[in-house]
Amino acid sequence: MLVLRKMWHREDLFRRRLNFHWRYYNQSQQCVLHLPKATVYRFGESNKATPVFRDLDWKISEGESWAIVGGPGTEKRTLLETLLGHTRISPPPIRGLYPFLSNFNPPKDPLDCVALVSFAARRSAGSGEFYDYTARYGAVRDDDCITLRQSIFSDEVHGSTAQTEFDILTKRLDLTRLLDLPLVALSNGQTRRARIVKELLKKPEILLLDEPLTGLDIHFRPKLIRLLGEIHASKQPRIIMALRPQDPLPDWITHVATVNGSEVHTTPRSEAALHNHSRSQRTSEMSLKSEPNVSKGKPLVDAKNLNVRYQDRHVLKNIDWTIHEGDKWHLQGANGSGKTTLLAMITGDHPQSYIQPHLMLFGSHRRGQPTSSLQRMIGFTSPEVFNAFPRRLGPSALTVRDAIATGFESTFSYRPRCAEIDARIDEILRQLGPDQWGGDPTAFDQRPFALLSPGEQSMVLLLRALVGRHPLLILDEVFAGMDSRMIEVAKAYLRDGLDAKQAVIFVTHWLEEVPWDSHLTKFLRLDDGFATHLPPSSSQ
Ligand SMILES: Nc1ncnc2c1ncn2[C@@H]1O[C@H](COP(=O)(O)OP(=O)(O)OP(=O)(O)O)[C@@H](O)[C@H]1O
CATH class of the missing domain: 3.40.50.300 (P-loop containing nucleotide triphosphate hydrolases)
Known part of the structure; x- marks a missing residue:
């Protein structure tokens, strides 16, 4: 028993x-997803x-x-x-x-x-x-x-x-x-x-x-x-x-x-063959020849004691910032620290730009300039522009060429293109188009903007910002959606292809995306609305 x-x-x-x-x-073998040799x-x-x-x-x-x-x-x-x-x-x-x-x-x-x-x-x-x-x-x-x-x-x-x-x-x-x-x-x-x-x-x-x-x-x-x-x-x-x-x-x-x-x-x-995001060590010929980033040209932006408030929220606090011709700035700061708000002061998009005691833009006080003429001085792209850009399809669809051409306007609008504008668009497409980054070049300029991938759309909006050779470029998270090859091509252009007097404000959360070596770059960091000017060796 x-x-x-x-x-x-x-x-x-x-x-x-x-x-x-x-x-x-x-349980461990439970099949979550199964696609057995399928065609899609x-x-x-x-x-x-x-x-x-x-x-x-x-x-x-x-x-x-x-x-x-x-x-x-x-x-x-x-x-x-x-x-x-x-x-x-x-x-x-x-x-x-x-x-x-x-x-x-x-x-x-x-x-x-x-x-x-x-x-x-x-x-x-x-x-x-x-x-x-x-x-x-x-x-x-x-x-x-x-x-x-x-x-x-x-x-x-x-x-x-x-x-x-x-x-x-x-x-x-x-x-x-x-x-x-x-x-x-x-x-x-x-x-x-x-x-x-x-x-x-x-x-x-x-x-x-x-x-x-x-x-x-x-x-x-x-x-x-x-x-x-x-x-x-x-x-x-x-x-x-x-x-x-x-x-x-x-x-x-x-x-x-x-x-x-x-x-x-x-x-x-x-x-898996992975390519991690690494800081490019390549220093361009131009960078080697250039002197450290000492401002020489005229001031384009001169802000003193700039403040922005929404009721009890104080978003920008006593900011002083001067941007000269040829300067290359990296604007840093955590999410919500005030970067977009500060940029909206310079583009004139922010209504509180009118009430600042000292906000000089391109030589005159902000108050004395219509927003449209101000924006003719600035090539601009940002996540907000990306989201707001028209994406209609059908007969009135915006082509890549149309989209780039709007970069000659102050805000988004069409203007019939003249031969000079087309020639400039051809030039920028040769320098930064799909031939350069391994995309499909077939009639690229005639493709509807809305049907491009997000990375290609970001590239077209960068070309739109660059096409007018404006004195000031504001490039806010410009590489979103792009792969490393597109980013390298765009960075090389920003290092070597701009006019010497063009100033750039570059905003990114990825230090490795900044096109210029740190000795050529100026750094402004926002922390909860306060600005700190950082030394050249600064990283985030
Ligand atoms: N109308 C408003 N009322 C109250 N607070 C606002 C208003 N507009 C913006 N803010 C606040 O201002 C702060 C700054 O926003 P801003 O968009 O400038 O940040 P950011 O630095 O650009 O952030 P991100 O890196 O996420 O783009 C945020 O905390 C935001 O919530």
Whole structure:
């Protein structure tokens, strides 16, 4: 009897162990995504059309952490659209694209539980007209009064659990103190963080993030990456991130899908060929010949004791800043420190620019100059210009050439092009067009702006800023979406291709993107609205 009992006990132990291993095996092998050797077409196109992806063979098992890495073309974005179910997969995967969703009772529909956070401007949004982003600087209109808190707590997000998660996420993403501000008042980086919180609270099973590090300051990037790693490990939701090749790959990423044209290579991290963002050591011939950045020319901007307030928020505090001809400035500062506000003083977009006691722009007081004539002196691009730029399609679509030509105007508007303007556009396209960065040069200037990839759109907006050879260039996060080859070409132009007297204010959160060696660059850093002039060796 005792022997029998011992045997039962052993058998029970064995059965339990087996059960445990089987459950563990099942869980670890649970298939999150499965695309077995598929061809992917745009919706509405037959199998005779050129596919967007061929032989796409991709399996994601539970527990793996994936990043999609790809260049500036539209392919990375198309792969995200495929994961959202916006393309046709042939043959369709038998258990669906996301087999694990069929294990829920009732099974879940990917359309309801796979979400995307993308910061690329929507194609042909609204009427396709230029959107006036400067409204943000003035009195907030009633329509724009929706606060950050109201925007996050949409119909889809409610209940006490959501409230707790909301409190935790807004704290971790440093948004708590901004919750009662109008949404339009948030800075670019603050808006990006808010968009991520909003999608997380909708509780998707899978969250796709398109280049989530762009526009975030250097201190914030590691915080976001850590948070996303923790969220992914909890599977609430699983995260798939799309990154540029030069972006740092988070430690917790185990696998990489590299997009190259119509091919996608899926490999464990250790086998992926990655190009980390590294500071270019190349010093241009011009840089070697140039003297250290001692200002010589006339002052273009001279601001003394500049202040900006919104009710009780004091955003810029007693700023002194003089910019001379030929100066190259790197304007630094964390998200929300006041960079965009300061630049809006110089472009005249900010209504409070009129009330400054000493704001001299191009030799006259700001008050004495219409904004339009002021802006004819400035070549300008920024995340706000990128988002506001018209993206209409159809017969009145804006071509690349049209888009660049608007750089001769003070604000966005068309003017019939003359031969001289066309010749200058041809020149800048030869210097910085797709032939230089390995893009498709076929009739590039006639392509609709709206159909370019985000990186190509950024490049066209840079050309728009450069085409008029303005005395002052303001280049705010100008390389967003570009790959390392485009960035190197653009940096070389900014080092060697500008007129000696052109001054530049360059804004970036990536020190390695600054085109000039540090001894040729001047540094102004904003900390919570206060400005500090930094010595040449300064990094962020
Ligand atoms: N109308 C407004 N009312 C209250 N606060 C505002 C308003 N407009 C802007 N702010 C605040 O001013 C601060 C500076 O914003 P700004 O856009 O200049 O920051 P930034 O340095 O450009 O940030 P980022 O790097 O994220 O682009 C932010 O904290 C923002 O919330």
